Amino acid sequence: MSIGLLSLILLALATAGYLVARTRAVASAGGDARRLHSLPAFHGRLTAMSVLVPAAVILILWLIFEGFAIRGAALSQLKPSDVPDGSTMDLIMSDVGRIADGLNQLEARGTELAPLLASPDALAAALKDVGVAQGGAPTPDTILAAQASREALRTSRIGLSIVTLAAAVAGLVLVLRRITPEFRARNATEALSMWLLIGASLIAVGTTLGIVLSLLSETLHFFRLYDFRDFFFNLTWNPKFTGGSDLGIWPLIWGTIYVSAIALAVAVPIGLFSAVYLAEYASKRTRAYVKPLIEILAGIPTIVYGLFALVTVGPLLRDWISIPMGIGNSSSSVMTAGLVMGIMVIPFVSSLSDDIINAVPQSLRDGSLGLGATPSETIRQVVLPAALPGIVGAILLAASRAIGETMIVVLGAGAAAQLSLNPFEAMTTVTVKIVSQLTGDTEFNSPETLVAFALGLTLFTLTLCLNIVALIIVRKYREQYE
Amino acid sequence: MKLEREVAAETIKIQARKVQVHYGTNHALKDVDVDILSKNVTAFIGPSGCGKSTFLRCLNRMNDTVASAKVSGSILLDGADIYDPRVDPVQLRAKVGMVFQKPNPFPKSIYDNVAYGPKIHGLTRSKAELDEVVESCLRKAALWNEVKDRLQSPGTGLSGGQQQRLCIARAIATSPEVLLMDEPCSALDPIATAQVEELIDELRSQFSVVIVTHSMQQAARVSQRTAFFHLGHLVEYGETGTIFTNPKDPRTESYITGRIG
């Protein structure tokens, strides 16, 4: 049974379960739903969930782990002597996988398999025909292994169908049988829902794990090629095409901090004041229009900002500020990129803060205004502290966006990695270098490319520290209202 | 009502004329005329929902914050129309303080709650002076003994009655000329109520106090004048003694004797 069909059957079972359970629940109470502990809908939902959730969990876990079993089955057919020089068991196994795949396709086409299985050459040709590439030519052993893996897969799928359907039916029957007026269907539904909610939260944890793991192995690879002391303590970033590069991270970190700081210095005041104005002063109508308008700023592709920085803001700053003041003549500068990035992240601060400010109960404002405070005093001393967690969250999001931005930095700040205090000089950021090192023309296994992973991991750690600090600050200053 | 007008000539603190309030289509206050005298306690009584709080909130323009509320008519404070566009509601509210019906302490420490007013109005010059003000206000509001050991814990963690007294302390800390108190003793036990009533009497020596109450006894005890509201109308206004012993309007009489609500 294919996975799709299986899913359809499960869905149908769940729907049926829902309907049956509802009626059964009402019937069990003698037609008077009021006698039920839980509403009929809860009985229905519980049944549907008991059909779906365990079955889905089994299905997913099965699909993840079945690969290992199939691999084992195939491996058992292979001998060490099957691995030619210069190849590895892994390579042979991927060939086996492809042969099995090709055989399935051939079978689906109605090709007679027996003669192919007997003759590796015929099989090779037939596989090409269905578009299955091979690392090496099939051998009798690999064919055997492929057959074994197909067999294992077939058995596994039959097992899967049986087990999931059994689980689904068991769930259905178990719940249906327990339906009585006293049955706490709501509690059970909620307990199950809770697991779904927990599952949703775990996705975030899983993502982190995934990120760390996918960065870690290449980072270690990088540190095998490049001394970590140079990476962390060298103060120059100067990769060369032909190798022998200086890959000190500090200029990049400095650039990241500098650009983000300028961006926040632009976005936080503008965003916060906009939010305050919109939430506290503006009329409902104004707010209804202005808020979405400002949000467009977050949706404009960054390339537009980049060009805006490069073509408009950069020369403007150069001609009106940096050259007259004698502090540089570069049109790309941290200042340019920071300013423009600041504009881009305004809505992060303004819209999110606006919502939170708006959620502060009116009675608090009344309390303050009633004491003769001006609206601005009320906002600064009562409303903003009460909205602090949300505002800090908004600022963190803005900072995150700034740290992650590439296009604006590339076009606005230039590509020069340097440690300088002068905001009118070109600099660059970690993220920009991650992208450019990852997409350049040098070979992948060189420190120049792999450094991207180390940069990613370092940045990850740094932002983690930043977030911990932010959490501590929020905890310390939060004012919990009733 | 003729009587007061004459007497009041020099001591009228607030003069309200033809005050009307609409909440959207709900006509909550209809043509209310009241004179509130200085150095006097005025009690507003009337069944729940009759418009007492609404009128109170008109007196320091707190209704400005309710989007749906429309206020018309004139209210003069010391002869100046408080709805005049030139009037700064902030300054008005500094002069006309308010204790709300639902206690609404700030989510700050107890100390900061009381110190808030003096700070924004710059009433104290030093930390020590501020400490003093906070203590004396909390004492006056009969809360000091209960909270003196936890001044730094949040005001929202107090019991209902404690919050109410905190709000009273917060309001008197700014020394307003007129203090509007919306059911300030509703959550207080008799002893605390007596203390607050004492405070009100004390305040009267310098300021005007307007108090909304559901307790006739309280109105009779603390106020010199009483206004009776009913369904948005000011039915009767006069000397407290007269209102309670010799009401002119039959509705007043029925209310006082507990027949309409």
Added chain:
Amino acid sequence: MKLEREVAAETIKIQARKVQVHYGTNHALKDVDVDILSKNVTAFIGPSGCGKSTFLRCLNRMNDTVASAKVSGSILLDGADIYDPRVDPVQLRAKVGMVFQKPNPFPKSIYDNVAYGPKIHGLTRSKAELDEVVESCLRKAALWNEVKDRLQSPGTGLSGGQQQRLCIARAIATSPEVLLMDEPCSALDPIATAQVEELIDELRSQFSVVIVTHSMQQAARVSQRTAFFHLGHLVEYGETGTIFTNPKDPRTESYITGRIG
């Protein structure tokens, strides 16, 4: 207290033993033992901040929502410990309804406020039945006449006293077995108060009612038993008549006669 125990043998609805509550370091309730009888109105009195609300919130585990609150001791409802981990607080709260000290209507329409409980508990079968429940509850809470034309306007746009009655209506709409009312009449005028007291009396025929009040008169009027709290202790508990006429503890006497607060 010996006396009740004997009588109560078969009709004790709630039995609290050695209940202690800490808010962080603040020891708010100390060793409280109370038996609440079914088909009875029990009044909690005591000075503000003595722990009445705290104890009330223990009875339906609303203190679970206060992160800093730690409750110990045992509370039995119909003989079952409500703090038992197997107990579903939701079901408990459906049985033990609550009217909070500060009125907290949902920011929804008046109708939805009252209909919410019946809806989630599946108490009605049709819209018409629900309408009926809403109307009867609002009538019982003495609010129907004031809001019947604006059932769809938000409950938060009501006056303080109206909100309080709305919360009463909301609480009785789920027909709880025990109703906890924290100062339900604090914002009500005498007439409305009388109506609510009437309601309480009516409820008593089937349910238990626990009421917190600052008004000795009210306690005396509506309750059969009265508990006096002071500084976190349950000082005295007994027949209302006895408590008010012949208190055993000197503190109770001072409180009733208005000497301590």
Added chain:
Amino acid sequence: MTDMTDHPLLMPDARTKARNAAERRFRAYGLTAITLALAALVWLLVSIFSAGLPAFKQTFITFPVTLDAATLDKSGKLDPVEMAKVTTIGYGKLIDKAFAAEIEAKGIAHEVKPKELGDMISEQAGASLRDMVLANPALVGQTIQFQALANGRIDGYFKGRVTMETASRDKNTSPEKLALADKLRDAGVIAVKLNPGFLTMSDASDKRPEAAGLGVAILGSLYMVVIVLCLALPIGVAASVYLEEFAPKNTFTDIIEVNIANLAAVPSIVYGILGLAIFINFAGLPQSAPIVGGLVLTLMTLPRIIIPTRAALKAVPPSIRDAALGVGASKLQTVTHHVLPLAAPGILTGTIIGLAQALGESAPLLLIGMVAFVKDFPGLPPQGLFDPAAALPVQIYNWTQRGDPGFVERASGAIIVLLVFLVVMNAAAIYLRRKYERRW
């Protein structure tokens, strides 16, 4: 009342004056902030629209083409397989010939070399005509009025991008051709018209900017955004609800909280690395497919929805939860019936901003093969989710890198499309947010 000017209420003391001045300043800051933000927006929009609007118009050349049976259907049997053997080059020659004939027929004098006349027509013309004929073999032998795209330089000439002077230095066109184009326009052969192809055609190579369209990219973006919306919003809200309302407050949940905030700070390209590792290398999903793009963007968007949602949940006053719990609602009911509706504005804002970023992001797509030249349209879902497709930001990114200046205009046009797409997509969210907004 007659003399009110010296009334204490109207004569604020120095401190009040100062406070009021502070108040006015504060308000002014607010207004200034909004004005600045809006000014930046207007500036950006004006520059986008002025550069991008021309992309929605295109220069077309219309002339009769005789679909010669001898060249197009040598077998004479209208056999589609046989007919398909005639390549676009064959059709191109036919078109060139017909164009030259038309000029002659109209009696227009010009100085363009006969061999170069065909350069005025887009190379796309042959492909279009071929598609037309293969779709409708009955056309063979007839003479049809054919509307061909003009070459990008001619198009640029009518849009002011190319001038006689630049043409003289340009080896891809010549002033003579532009002069001829002028005459052809006067003769009604060449006209600038609205170009629906910009929205419906797929990308084209550097040689034919005039034929490049956004069809594949719009479809790809649509698929991805739908996936993101269907996954990120429910998962994000579920996770926030769990963490904010149910999870015990302990070190572990603190770690999760910090962790989610930190995920938002992970550069988007790192999500590409992650997507490559789990969705393509581990799960075996295909390269360049919207399903992978959608999943990667979902992971990227999740923290951007969770953070605002948690903040919004935190902002709902506890008294409302108490009220619901007090009437016997379960925690989950309390949350779904009361807390979520009140937190809805914040959640929707998070969604709006999260989707805006997801829609505009191209870096993570770089690593999963979506920053690509994709000519063929993906199929309908669900199968189409696995077909190669591009995305709007990717298309913009690609076009801004092309050498031919014609692509600059198209990139700006694509940005307009992206913005419109975004506004349309968020309109519902904005509407709902307004509806749920309330003060309490």
Added chain:
Amino acid sequence: SARDQLQIAGSSTVLPYATIVAEAFGEQGSFPTPVVEGGGSGAGRAALCKGVGEDTIDIANSSSKIKQSDIDTCAANGVTDIMEIRIGYDGIVFASDIAGPDFALTPAAVYSAIGAKVAKDGALADNAAKTWTDVDAAFPAQDILMLIPGSKHGTREVFDIKLLEEGCKATGAYDLYLATAEGADDKEKGANALKACHTLRTDGVQVEIDGDYTETLSRLDANKQAVGVFGLSFYENNTDKLKVATINGVVPSVETIASGDYPVSRPLFMYVKKQHIGVIPGLKEYLQFFLSEDMVGADGALVAYGLVADPEVEKVRAMIDAEEVMAPLQ
């Protein structure tokens, strides 16, 4: 089911040519249009070497020759048969704003403008040239500002070798570097001296461009006095904005590059997974089409677009027909 369109990834320099071919290839009607990705030569080769099978790409475009490390990765993943196809050359040109003065550059001038140290009175001195006149009196009196490719670009390698090293030698700086170079033997010293020649000034007279040529063009727009590095085809599409500089007196064009007169160019490659030929439909046909007369002939589409065709194209065609695998690197 098997993949039916080709998947190609790699160098962004090759990308425009590859898309032109892919588009035309698709229009022939026999095969679907291949999916062509950019992403850089390194990433393209890494993707090629990920393994064999329909979930891996078929062709990696590359603007530099494959490295041994890539070949090793490939082998480790079972990609043992790789074909190397040289499709032609990319000319690298210097151009400045159309309204500005003409530049007749030489490697020596470029080095003297942006090299970190220059030979001065027989010793190495910090480069202090501010304007082009400081470099050579014949140049315009204009501030020096060169927009050069970032260090991850294949173009940079060519720039380093063909201009900086040559210029370094021509100005005598190389000899001075060599004299002080460290190293065990002459060879190592020489290598170190050459590396030293790659060192550039950091006072803002040169700006590395991490993006693409459009970025360089925009930067030129913002800084009218700058001289930028472009690909020949990009320049030819933007002759209305750009003025090209000669090198050693030679004007860059398809012809001068093909003949070798113009010194700065680099070969472009396709690396093909031979194991996919005959498996993924159209792979070989695509290769043949790429190098057909229609494409790389004198009037071919690619040449018209600015690709410099390989003079030895016949050899390459024969190699494709024979499906010849590349020889090990020296």
